[in-house]
Amino acid sequence: MARTVIDPVTRIEGHLRVEVEVKDGKVVDAWSSGTLYRGMETVLLDRSPEDAFYVTQRICGVCPISHSHASAQATENALGITIPEGGRLVRNLLEAAQFLHSHILWFYQLAALDYVSPINALNADIADTYALAQAAGTRVADFGAVANRLKAFAENGQMSIFSNHYWDHPGYALPPELDLIATTHYLEALEVQAVANEIVAIIAGKFSHPMTSVPGGTAFVPTADKLDDILFRFLKVKEFVDTALIPDTLAIAPFILDATTYGGGCGNFISWGVFEKSDLVPENRYMPRGFAQGLKAEGISPDDVTEDVKHSWYSSGTGLNPSKSETQVKYEEYSTEGKYSYGKAVRAKGLPAESGPLSRMIVTYLAEAAGTDVTGGAADVRTPKMLIDSTLEALGVAGKPEVLVSLLGRVAARNLEAAYVADLALVWVNELVAALAGGEAKFWQAAEKDTGAGVGAWEAPRGSVAHWIDIKSGKIAHYGIVAPTTWDIAPRDDNDVPGPMEQALIGAPIADPERPLEALRIAHSFDP
Amino acid sequence: MAQEAHGAIYDLLAVRGVSRRDFMKYCGYVAATLGLSEAAAPQIAAAVEKGAKLKPALWLNGGSCTGCTESMAQVDTPDVATIVLELLSLNYFETIMAAAGKQAEKNIADTIAAGNYLLIYEGAVMMGEDGNTLLVNGHKGKDILEEAAAGAQAILAVGACAVDGGWIYAHPNPAGGIGVQSFLDSVKVATPVVNLPCCPTSPEWVVAMVVQWLLVAGDDPAVFLEKTALLEKKYHDTYRDADVSLLYPEYIVGSTIHDNCPRRGHFENGEFVTEFGSEEEAKGYCLYKVGCKGPQTYTQCPVTRWNRSVSWCVNSGAPCIGCGGLNWVDNNAPFFKRLSSMQMGGSLGNVQPGSVGAVVGGVAAAALVAHGLGMKATGRIGDGPPMEEMKAYDRKRMAKGGDK
Secondary structure, three states, X not given: OEEEEEOOOOOOXXXXXXXXXXXXXXXXXXXXXXXXXXXXXHHOOOOOHHHHHHHHHHHOOOOHHHHHHHHHHHHHHHHOOOOOHHHHHHHHHHHHHHHHHHHHHHHHHHHHHHOOOOOHHHHOOHHHHHHHHHHHOOOOXXXXXXXXXXXXXXXXXXXXXXXXXXXXXXXXXXXXHHHHHHHHHHHHXXXXXXXXXXXXXXXXXXXXXXXOOOOOEOOOOOOHHHHXXXXXXXXXXXXXXXXXXXXXXXXXXXXXXXXXXXXXXXXXXXXXXXXXXXXXXXXXXXXOOEEEEOOEEEOOOHHHEEEEOOOEOEOOOOOEOXXXXXXXXXXXXXXXOOOOEOOOEEEEOOEOOEOOHHHHHHHHHHHHHOOOOOOOOXXXXXXXXXXXXXXXXXXXXXXXXXXXXXXXXXXXXXXXXXXXXXXXXXXXXXXXXXXXXXXXXXXXXXXXXXXXXXXXXXXXXXXXXXXXXXXXXXXXXXXXXXXXXXXXXXXXOOOOOOOHHHHHHOOOEOOOOOOOHHHHHHHHHOOO | OOHHHOOHHHHHHHHOOOOHHHHHHHHHHHHHHXXXXXXXXXXXXXXXXXXXXXXXXXXXXXXXXXXXXXHHOOOEOOEHHHHHHHHEEEEEEOOOOOOOHHHHHHHHHHHHHHOOOEEEEEOEEEOHHHHOOEEEOOEEHHHHHHXXXXXXXXXXXXXXXXXHOHHHHOOOOOOOEEOHHXXXXXXXXXXXXXXXXXXXXXXHHHHHHHHHHHHHOOOOHHHHHHHOOEEEEEEEEOOOOEEEEEEEEHHHHOOOHHHHOOOHHHHHOOOEOOOOOOHHHHOOOEOHHHOOOHHHOOOOXXXXXXXXXXXXXXXXXXXXXXXXXXXXXXXHOOOOOOOOOOOOOHHHOOOOOOOOOOEEOOEEOHHHHHHOOOOOOOOOOOOOOOOOOOOHHHHHHHHOOOOO
């Protein structure tokens, strides 16, 4: 049987290889492989906990804030620090800015080019483009100017980042006018994601690699002026989410409805929970901690995590909880029968588990369906259940949340989550304004001891992140990290059960094994 | 002026509705970024108008977190769309290119075959496990770099990891990450490398170098090296056990963060933040006592700032962690505590002054000696414990030859 390899999988963070076995136009087996090892957990040994805060965010230049928050929480958990209310709100805002940046960048810059052809956009009729944009309720811009710009670019003959891609693949099925709209928003999104990151820079100095959410709270002290600067930018980003990201998703969806029939994967969903309420209880976060199998809610604890290495390039112990993990690297020849990834096979309760927006939205949806008010009474917030139910209705599948467990569901869940986060951010800005006006706001709390073990389990835009730390006399004695992508691109475990992305690929149609667009779409849907 | 008299880049800008006035403003900005006088703007404009095709370039990711790519996505001088549509033909750029797999790989081969391209390298060169700690379609990352570097006109090593291995190079460097220049020395590839520091690097610096290349150097490596004010720094690569000499743009690494810090006045006045999130921070006091590495870090961060100049690390309340320095994690951690080493810029490379480790309130004051400020003598540092000649840790390290 023919093997099709995508290596490098581009438009992602990091280095990923996807290999699929195709039979009769369908994927019958799949392997996902992380092909980079950097050794961070070893580098951290004997350093100070705050050094881990700064170093671990360098795992990922796209979600550094979430890693820094997980690291800070691990230290706080280990040393018994309770962060003050001001610190909680500042961290929520910082995390929200990164989520919005990441989701917008993911949809337009990373994933859209699997569906949208800027080349076909050259065939658009400008008047029809305006009509379509109005009918779809999406953002209108100077479509003629963008078309001219694309034309000048194409006539120059150098295709730059669009070089040598299979734009003539039958999967590119949008009308040219929709291609032009989406390409226009591709260019606008570059600007908007940068505005979201200006919020990061105001709070944390810069993006990528934030400076301020140090163990104990935050080093950033907001002022009324700085909060104005932050609020104005959140409003601008929210407007783009509402007028482009959501309507574009709904406009493109009807052309790829077959993507509701494959790409679902293992059906187990993990969320550590993200966006803290005042009580700092993970199960009570705005997106709560939880686990789901077959769309049934369960609890989950960091103690439920194990990492297998039978198929990973490590010679150290297997089946260990990350609080005791070992990372003795040992490369041997790539073999899908043997070892084929630097990623470990991370498992929750022994099961492969998908992490990311689809998991969080499902866990939150199930909590809401069981009667929980996840917003804690906040007004004017579109909750995950409201967003999911209205989208299912718009796509003609009302009352069938199981449709979400698919390629299209994973794409839509990420964009709907952006709407929820954009609404919440405004709530937190207002809470912070009130706290400042009250004059009681505190932002940082010192540690009172220097020894202890703890875990920080949080969510990055792309998925579940947890850091385990053991501190002895102010120095790191052990550090274990499970990054979001580790969940999703996990290889087979010690029982040879494939990981979430591998399972999502199996069963997918491949129209042309030389041009595996469908596999690329599935890989990108995880935002690996 | 007739449209035909202009080059492709200007035509393309005109198509976008960029006016002559905006165009000159842009050239003025470019001049400032390059450290030239605004008076150079007309010269730059003339050079742009002569421009022809887009400049072919490859952006390769080694052992990276993609943070420098992300940093590039935040630029607006010009914006990313202009860079990829109208300035560079980025034939390979993993994070944003459309093609994947073998279609993507072909773009590297085609570009190398056609020649006359720039190479931008992000991330460390991965040497561990016999070079297998980074694989792209079965090829070792280091081998891909070697081939692309050999055919390039020049190389930009962007960000701390590309400069010297960055955090990956930190002790005990289990994955074998090293810098681009050090690696190219080892395989005897002599293509010139210009290093851009920090983690991530600043997108304005990358753009400045690209513009310098295209507009000032006229696409000629020899002219580029001659006309760009470059500064040499030396370090010892402990992974290879070899001395390495790096070239940096002088404008970017010619002065310390401390020199240009807007909080410098508070330092002079002895007004310090001693606790995070405090009232002193709200007043914008100096972060020296919570570990700021500004005095020993040679970059112009306070001038360029970050994210379209909205802010920068110290402005947000965090001490500089020295990510613009060599071997920045080992040399600067613990980040909130003492200075464990000093880096001196220029041809001196990375040396240890004899007075490293003087302590103020648990934070070292080594930079004071280097800057000849005599702050302790004037009593303005104030309330810390007495200064020591040298910390025990440094004595131990110095006995072993100091940081290499």
